[in-house]
Amino acid sequence: MDAPFPADPARTTRLVARGGEALVFGLGAGDRCRVSDPEGRQPGLLFVEDGALTGTGLAPLDDRDIAEAAAARAALAARGIDVSRLAGFRLFPDDAAPGATVAFEAVSPATFALVPTGAAMAPDEQTPPTDLKIEIESLQPSGGEAPAPLAEPKLDLRIKAATASAYRVKAGDYIQIIDVDGRQCSDFLAFDAAALERGKEFGLDPTVTRTLMGTANPGPGLHSKYFDARMTPLVEIVRDTVGRHDAFLLACSAKYYEDMGYPGHDNCTDNFNRALKPFDIEPRAGWPAINFFYNTFVGPDDSIGMDEPWSRPGDYVLLRALTDLVCASSSCADDIDVANAWAPTDIHVRVYDASENFSKGLAHRMTPDAEPRLTRESGFHPRTSALTRKFVEYRGFWLADCYSDEGPIAEYWACRERAAIMDLSPLRKFEVLGPDAEDLLQLAVTRNMKKLAVGQVVYTAMCYEHGGMIDDGTVFRLGEHNFRWICGDDYCGVHLRKLAAEHGLKAWVKTATDQLHNVAVQGPRSREILAAITVTPAHQPTLNELKWFRFTVGRIAGAPVVISRTGYTGELGYEVWCHPDQAPAVWDAIMAAGEPHGIAPLGLKALDMVRIEAGLAFAGYEFCDQTDPFEAGIGFAVPKEKADPYVGSEALKRRRETPSKKLVGLDVTGNEHIGHGDCVHVGRAQIGVVTSATKSPILGKTIALARLDVTYAELGTEVEIGKLDGQQKRIPAVVVGFPHYDPQKTRVRAEAAPEAAAKAPAASPDAVSSMEPRGAETRA
Structure with a gap:
């Protein structure tokens, strides 16, 4: 650098x-x-x-x-x-x-x-x-300049350090609160203006808001509102470039500074009382406020602590007024601790007309020093948004949580019995090319790239030197010196470029995420659906000829596509990759061809059910940088012999020989909710943790994946899942193999009709290509 x-x-x-x-x-x-x-x-x-x-x-x-x-x-x-x-x-x-x-x-x-x-x-x-x-x-010193306005502002208000101001906002207008120089808290109040004219005060209520939203900090999207005591929404969050704010406590008050030994210190509460006096709002000793940019948290001992704000110069929150409001904003006066990095600075407020149309989003940063990118829509969003309003932010994109017509259970059965289509465009795509591209990937991932043929795909892990995982993903070989790495984490691109520089390799790693969006078409009917609409060149495999973990190039509805026989469901399935501009046409063609087969769109809730049944790893659940591939249940992706050393190879050799933890399946007794992070016990001792769990519709029971101490990882071992403090309530479970569903992978391997494949004997491990995984597929 x-x-x-x-x-x-x-x-x-x-x-x-x-x-x-x-x-x-x-x-x-x-x-x-x-x-x-x-x-x-x-x-x-x-x-x-x-x-x-x-x-x-x-x-x-x-x-x-x-x-x-x-x-x-x-x-x-x-x-x-x-x-x-x-x-x-x-x-x-x-x-x-x-x-x-x-x-x-x-x-x-x-x-x-x-x-x-x-x-x-x-x-x-x-x-x-x-x-x-x-x-x-x-050479010009900073004058505390706010960033350029998002549109023509109706109000452009500078709130000087350690002061507060009140202002009116019409229903539908947007309020932008900007941290000009970074790490400066700003408290926000809002009152129903019409009620104030009637002599009634209805302002933001923290208890009502937390209760209705189920979170301390509502985020942009449909469920993003702050309410008053009548349960009437006053404002909604449209954008947030920080993502870390206060848990809706009191604005700083005179008592706080008196208790700290600073009587008479400026404070937000007194500043608000002065600013709101012209509106005949009664003064208070402490105002419950939305404390934007204020970094407070609840510790494991239930105490409330604080640290410097996460906000950087120019960071902002964009709200929308849901009724006519009287608002007040402050620049927090706290200069005696880390709340404002010890030095209060200015806050800037802009109000924009209701006629503006601002996209909703949270800021996503690839690395801590990267420029923020607001949540974006995939190329398929025009079609998915017509079918549901239930979207969640996932790795910088809006994805459907479930669809409005039937919900996740019906979507699940469509995938298991017929076919389902899901938008997985947030997958990160990196083009790795150059004369040393193979050497770079050979150094970076656990699988042997020298065995990967053109047109083939392989699932693999990418690790740090200590053996902890950066990510898992798939490598596509497009040519002799051309590869595509598809994963979940932006940092993989940074890591690959760093490795290339350190080892003097002539290879480029180009980010293609915004040029390559994708849907997965999964289920027993997926081959019939795609075969009917996919046109491939003579030198490329047809859809019917495409083998497991291979890809082909062709067209759907005239749009250029790459289709890989990969997925994340445990079913026969494919992923279709196209440019975002062509995504609506590709979606329409697949849905039209799939209608006679009962195809349905599938959201993240149903996807989680099918991937847990299929025993597929998910970042932050089955693995992290403290977990090696063996502990994540993907040890098959780490060959015992690889011709060349790679990052983490020595650590993984030691970890293979002396494992301490193992990923196992659990069959859970009863219908109690089991979730990620639940502790697993034998007697008083905790011996592991649940990584993922679901109520399996097809198996009719609760199943889980859990990382256990190897002492208790043998099949048939009886364990207990702890609730409350882990000791007062226990739910019996037994260690079983995984995947729970189709453990021999007969469905994803199916070359015959799906019904025949389901009844076919399990394939011998010796009959499987050395490049094909024996326990996982492409991950989302």
Whole structure:
């Protein structure tokens, strides 16, 4: 990583230009700018008024840059800039190494446009446009500037440090509360304005809100509201770029500072009392408030603690008024502890008209220092959102929890008996290519990449040096030097690029998540459905010829697709990969072909049931960085002999020889709810933990996966699942093998008709390709 510009005395600003999108930014005279290509092989086009900059590594435009140049010029023209006077430059060659940089300096104040070039990527290509990073060193000191407004504001209000202000908001309008310099708490109050005119005070009520929402901090989405004592919603959360706030306690009060030995200290409660006085609102000794950006938490001993806020400069919360409101916001006055990082700073409030249309989302960061990305919609969202309003945020995307017509149980049976389709676009996709691509993956994952044939897929683990897991996922081999790594964690791309740099490997790892969205089509009828609509070239396998853990290239409804025979359900199934722009057409074609077969959409609740029955690992449940593949139940993905060393190989060898824990199945007695994290006991001693559990519809009983001490991991061992404190209530269970459902994987391997496959004898392990897993499939 390049050394950053010095932070003092200059001000440093960091921006990201998204792949294929124009970013407009300004520089003052003397400002220095550095543009970096973190993933490599990503040219950029830079446009600025002629003569406004000087620098190195700036090449003239060529004929291939005409289309991208037009987009950048249009973005600048929209800002009122005379594009006829623009000079254009090309940044980075086509084969730029990861981390390549270009630096320049502004000779005079100017507006710039930067476009990371690239068009939409076909699913069998490996050319995703990726991000470029901008770092600006300005000699102008920071003036506590708020970020650019989201739209034209109706109210633009600066709340100075350690003060509070009141303001009116009309029903439907949006309220943006911005932490200008970061790590600064802001308390928020809201009152029903019409009730105030009648002499009635109905403000935010923490007890009602917690009770109705079931959480301390409502998040963006349908269930995101704050209520008053009448159970009337006053505001809803639309966006949140922090995700960590107070548990809705009191705003700081005079008593807090008096008890700490600071009588007369400014406090939010007294500031609110003064600000609300013109509205005839009775003063209080302590105001129950939404404490935005305030990092308080409940400890394991039930005590409430606090630490520095998580918010960074420019972070914000966007709310929407659900009725006419009188609101009040503060900049918290606390300068005697970590609540505001010891130094109160300004808060900025903007109000936008109800006619604006802001997307809902939480901020997702790939790494702690990454730019936040708000929750986004997959290419299939126009179709799934027409079928349900029950969405949850999953790894930066909105996914359906279940569908409105019948619910998760019916969706489950559709998958087991007929066919189901589910949006799994949040899977992270990385294109790994270059002459050393195979060597890089051989170093990074547990399986032997040298045995992987073109057109084949393999399930594998990626580990740290100590043997703990980073993630699991699948590797697709697209060519001799071309691979695709599909997993769940963004950090895998960072890890792979770091390994390539450390070992001097000529390989690029390009992020393709936003260019490659996917649905899984799973169930006994899935082959019939997809075979009827998939057209493949003569040199590619047809859908009927496609073997387990292989992929083919073709078209559905004219849209280019890659189809892999993989899944996460324990059923015969496929995953269909396409560009997001083509996703609605692909969805429509699959649903139309599947209608005679009883296909149904499937959400995350039903998916969790089928994957637990099939014994499939899930990140944060069956594995984490403290868990090795053996403890996660995927030891089959770690071959005893691999020609080349890989990250964690020595640790995994030791762990294989001296295991301490093992993943097992549990059959649970009775119908009590069992959940992730429940303790497992033999006598008084805790000997393990439940990782996942569900009430299995097809088996008619509660089943679980659990990580137990090897002493008690033998089949038939009787254990107890602890409730309450783990001692006062016990639920009997017995250790069994897993998967609980179709343990020999006859259904996913089925080459005959599904009914015949279900009755076929179990396949001999010797008949299974050495690259095919014996206990898991692609994970979501």
